[in-house]
Amino acid sequence: MDMTIFAVRKKCYCAFCKSERVVYTKRRINIFNVVAAVLASGLTMLAIWQHFDPRVMLFLVAYLALAETFVQIRWRLNIVCRFCGFDPVLYLKDSTKAADKVKITLEKREKDPASLLKRRLDIPVLRKKKPAAESPTAASLAKGRLVSKEI
Numbered sequence: 001m002d003m004t005i006f007a008v009r010k011k012c013y014c015a016f017c018k019s020e021r022v023v024y025t026k027r028r029i030n031i032f033n034v035v036a037a038v039l040a041s042g043l044t045m046l047a048i049w050q051h052f053d054p055r056v057m058l059f060l061v062a063y064l065a066l067a068e069t070f071v072q073i074r075w076r077l078n079i080v081c082r083f084c085g086f087d088p089v090l091y092l093k094d095s096t097k098a099a100d101k102v103k104i105t106l107e108k109r110e111k112d113p114a115s116l117l118k119r120r121l122d123i124p125v126l127r128k129k130k131p132a133a134e135s136p137t138a139a140s141l142a143k144g145r146l147v148s149k150e151i
């Protein structure tokens, strides 16, 4: 039996540190959550009034809102990488804030002695550019210039 309909978690890799992790793919409630909310509101109605009462719609709306809120908060908290703190949603909105968040997380990780026992992160390294004096540029090697006089 194919379980892809019921699979709400999926393996993926962090876009920044390339760590493998499992994320929730379900962002919104589905038909199963709606059915569960209908059943729960029906049970609540029977427990309170012992017969059909139109006020059950308030419970139905409250249960649906609760389920939607829970699913969205779970997805939003889970999408952030727990190894490096990279937040893809925040990166799409403001890449500077996402970079600051990663820096804070990496600084915390660096200060934490327990991080020595954790897996090493595969973080991209930014290399400094060589100063212009060390590397010969096209202007310093122009025709007609004596290099020996400049040294």
Ligand SMILES: [Zn+2]
Binding pocket: 014, 015, 016, 017, 018, 019, 081, 082, 083, 084, 085, 086
């Ligand atoms: Zn990461």
